[in-house]
Amino acid sequence: MSLRLTVSAAVLALAAFASSAAQADEGMWTFDNFPTATVNAKYGTDIDQRGWTACAARPSVCPAGCSASVVSGQGLVLTNHHCVVSCVQDLSDAENDYVQNGWMPAAREQERQCPGVQAQILTEITDVTDQVLTAGAGLEGAAFVQARNAVSRAIQEEACGDDDTRTCQVISFYRGGRFALYEYRNYSDVRLAFAPEFQAAFFGGDPDNFNYPRYALDAAFLRLYENGQVVETPNHLTWNPAPPTEGEPVFVAGNPGSTSRLLTVAQLENLRDQQIPVSQLQRSELRGRLIAFGERGEEQERVALDTLFGVENSFKAFYGQQLALNDGDFMGTKREQEAELRAAVAADPALAERIGDPWTELETVQSSVEELYLPYRQLESAAGGGSTLYSYARAIVRAAREGAKPAGERLPEYASETGLTNLRRRLADGTPVSSELDQLLLGFWLSKTREYLTTDNAAVQTLLGNESPEGLAERLATGTTLTDPAVRTALFDGGLAAVEASTDPMIQFVLRTEGLGREPRAQWEQRVSAPTGQAAERIAQARFAVYGDSQYPDATFSLRLSYGAVEGWSYRGVDVPPMTYIGGLYERATGAEPYNLASRWAEAEGRVNHETVYDFVSTNDIIGGNSGSPVINARGEVIGAAFDGNIHSLGGAFGYDGELNRTVSVSTAAVTEALRNVYRLPHLLEELGVE
Template sequence: MKRLLIMASLLGATPALADEGMWTYNNFPSSKVKEKYGFAPTQDWLDKVRLSSAKFGGGCSSSFVSADGLVMTNHHCARGCIQQLSTAKKDFIANGFYAKTQAEELQCPALEVSQLLDITDVTEQLNAATKGLTGKAYADGLKAEMAKLEKACATSEQFRCDVVTLYQGGKYNLYKYQRHQDVRLVFAPEQAIAFFGGDPDNFEFPRYDLDVSFLRVYGKDGKPAKTEHYFKWSEHGAKEGEATFISGHPGRTSRGLTVSQLETLRDMTLPKTLFRLSEMRGQLTEFQTRGAEQKRTSTNLLFGVENGLKANKGKLEQLSDKGFFAQKVAAEQELRTKVNADPKMKAKYGSAWDEIARAQQTYRDLRKEYESMENGLYSQLFGLARSLVRAADELPKPDAERLRGFNDANLPQLKVQLMSKAPIYPELEVLQLTFSLTKIREELGTEHPFVKKVLGKESPRALATRIVKGSKLADLKVREQLLSGGKAAIQASKDPLIQLASLVDPDARAIRKRYEEEVDAVVRKNSELIAQARFDVYGTQIYPDATGTLRLSFGAVKGYVEDGKQVEPFTSMGGTFGHATGEEPLALPKSWLAAQKTVKDTTPMNFVTTNDIIGGNSGSPVINQNAEIVGLVFDGNIQSLGGDYGFDESVNRAVSVHSDAIVEALQKVYKADRVLQELRPGATSAKGGSGL
């Protein structure tokens, strides 16, 4: 997967006509779009698209597609909700789900959909609060000012406010969100078609997936929310060469990192991540052979592990490409040369790269203990236990002094997570805790004080089994009592998971404090300086790295060349049946086999565009210049996996479900009249097909 990037991208200047960039809504290059595609998005157009887009859960995107709160996203984004609503007798992952009436729509146990209402530049306030500060003082000052701004913004529980760091600290924006917490499942196809081709086809093209789900947000009155802003459905869907826009929440990119930071990722972080994910995949694959229920309860987790494994492998391959890395080195050196040539800039910015390099060495020294103590233990139950223990410590403190995530502005979301009715699967909990305890012992060694403190005389499996079987945290009432009881309730608790979280927390806090003050604060402070140097040298008309916040990219429907062969931009629904073998993961569900004769073979199924995306864009709407739905993003091609570090328009592609395929499937396979009527008033299902 070798790709070389154009130098303009690496240097921080915007390529003249490349479809590069995940742009913020308050700095979108409309003139550049007009120059290439003949259409300049106006402020009214941008506002409509922003308000019609939504963040879905903790790591996906979505959009409003009707005036009655109907939300569209990927099946794999809604999979957590779908699995939580499933039982051994009603497996909606395997068999799909369709609510034929509003009363049958099922509430997701732990899901929030949020809509970006407003963006405010707060760079001056953050810079003033940290001016002249370094180390601990800088970290404390930044944290306190962020908490202050977020608290003042979040005037009620229906809103959430986040300070967003852009350009590695060159700018700070305050994002205000409308929160929708009553989210109900309306329609989901079977896993077999939503993830048709499974892991072998993941991040590949051609693809043949119907990776879509529909949900609905409700108001506090228990009625569907009225959404003023939403995307209408296009009449014909995307066409080759047509300009496309993708509005979503790309997770994180690292295009602005220094060479020393990229070396840390290449040489340490990514290899370690791959080793861990590979081992976890093996554990889960074995777990799924234990029985049907074990397979059902672990499918969502296995998907995430396999997806992460493939994505991180692509990242490592990109950073290991000598030609690519040489360009990153050259780009950094050119900027440093320009800075050093100006005495004022040299005095202000010249040492920033070296300071970050020293912080990387500090991180390498801290990594084993930091990753083991602060991030090493994980499972659904342990996450609840740690949040309860930390909430008891943090909430009595002044807001500005709390750990991030426990500030007043975050409390509504924290309570939703702690009070979630999502099911917990004890056998899977034991597996995850056993694995994480084993890895901690492996990393730190049997003689490390932390390992002895945690394990004592027990093996990882014995300890995990004992505390999961003995814990009552799966009971919502127990969690409510512990949260309301505060520190006294936590200290009095005999629950083994609470006791474990309390046992490890002092060590975790201590190593986290060192990391925040000796690594994170140094990186943040000096990254701000490098960002300002880029602004001084290259100007401000550049896009920032992705941060999990709403962005807009532009591009066009366009194929590409791979291994000397032309890859056409579309697949067809007829090709879906041709791709099937009858064996997993290429076995179509019964509903599709029953409807094969009625489905129009030439209907476009999936397609690719030159839009710049990254993980987190899953579920993003693909729209045309009329702000109409023409597709739904669900993946990138294999060449896009290096997109964390750069963009190459010649081969990087976003992969989407075509809007016509969604309508064709709803109409002829599932006979989902209610959904069809909302998307296209007047449409009805066709005869044939088995429905759900």
């Protein structure tokens, strides 16, 4: 698991905060194009470069697919419990289940390192658009992709070299309209400082997920260390234990993962008709298998919990996306917006000549997507089905094979020395692996690959030979030695000769089969990625020509800022209030899962203040990846941590509805009350500056 620390101070120091138009509270804005004037006019705030931005320029943190924030001078990081549950699970064993019982050390010395977690602090952003666009000019297909990859790799290596304390990444914005180099400082010692019981953090379970009202303490604390010492973090958000107020302007700084708001109608239709349905069918069946696996016993239930949570969370998220894409009004709006842009281009002969007709080109590309998606998904992009042991083996085998080639001919993920160093670090991590769970995931992938590609498919015959998916998965998962990090690193360090000489069954299987994904990948890049990138680049140019900088780019898991207010909503005649209170937790509890109280909360019922604001909603525009983002008031103080969206927000991947879309956050008031009267951790309260 990677933890990316993004220091917004570095970004804000570069930002001019140009004013631009925004619709409602829409937008996951880059810091160099945040609509400051619009926000100030709408909410009466006084955000400027010298005042509020100096307070907002504090570290933002994102644990593997999430976000978070540094909230003390001693490297203390606030995030969601669901963002660190894999760490909590890795620290647990059959005798000590910290997921169910919580992790709450009484002193800093008792904090334990999260296996496999790394942190990165964003230090600088540089625009590299001209370099990247020039590299692909005049090229087609694979040559276009390779040229873009090569120049991005060169930019990254020039900036970071072989310094393994730094990471450099070229990120695309506006679907290829702009590129920027993000430079990070790496940390490899991240420790768990506090995590409540799973039942307290996820009260209401899957039925309440993406719904509201909520009564969840979805919060946890990590701490950053270097060379065995706490990392000093003088730039941090100030903890405000006061509750939010209705109508209060709030800001969310974090790393939203991925949105598709700039896709064309043809691309959205393919997602609706092919890609989402296929993935949802598999998630649905895998969910059932994981539930059955957990019913075998307490240990199986424990090791499957994090994986099951991820599958259920993804299933509901894509369910919401499917609803949006099936909504006639929603797609009608998308068609109108696309027609408006195309008409504006057509009305300008010079622009039309420069842009051409990328929309029709993308319609044509979708026929290739339909043809290639299943083999590409099953044999390459989703190969292994989430099996950790398979992923180790494929990384080792590909690193060995790619390492024998010149850098310019390698797969991009194996082309840089920094990338290989990071891979070796991941292989050396002592993260526990459940062979039993891995066997389930590997067998499911093999069976679905046979089902979707058919038994007579040559790739399927190579994968399975004369074995069944379940039998092969059992042989590989129980026979491999890759659960040992020393074995993994020895194979990695030994290169191709050591890998080919290995008798490990998982290594031998991957040596024989990993090439099956290379041809679908090459076809995908040639017929989908390259023409899509080229067409999207021209659509981005058209958008800039017509709308200027009044629009924000799609989310790319890079630092963004959204604005909004604490506000409920109305739907079909029902008014939903913006805040819930701790007292509502006890009223909602039934004693049966998923509405049973965590034991510490049941015992503390007479001590806690039932009037404390627990969770709240706001109009901020967020998406997956924003989980754990700090919710900041106009004074630059953290007053909550975003952990969810309401059911209406799930279509936010494709568009924002200011009337219905809401961010769901846990309040710092609730976290403070819990630390004081439920968990009784005065050292954390003192560190947060709370009396």
